Amino acid sequence: MTLEKYMIPCLFKTIFGFECLGCGFQRSLFLLFQGQFLAAFKMYPAIYSCLLLFLFAGYHLLDKSKKHKKLVWRMALINLIFMIGGYYFKHF
DSSP, X not given: OXXXXXXXXXXXXXXXXXXXXXXXXXXXXXXXXXXXXXXXXHHOTTHHHHHHHHHHHHHHHHHOSOTTHHHHHHHHHHHHHHHHHHHHHHHO
């Protein structure tokens, strides 16, 4: 059984014909679940920063004190830098 037939296609790539900054995240996440950490990084270099951002954002939503708002925004900026760097690394 392959998991690729159950993956959601990229709507951006379907409409515009080229990959977005998030293309490869699903495949990378499945590689990560299979224990292939280096292959997951090569597939989508921002996988670890995305997961860290989701963790911080989830904690921020559950905390309700709003004292971690700057940290979440900084993590989002770092994640964006990793996404752009990974996109550049993959395509150029």
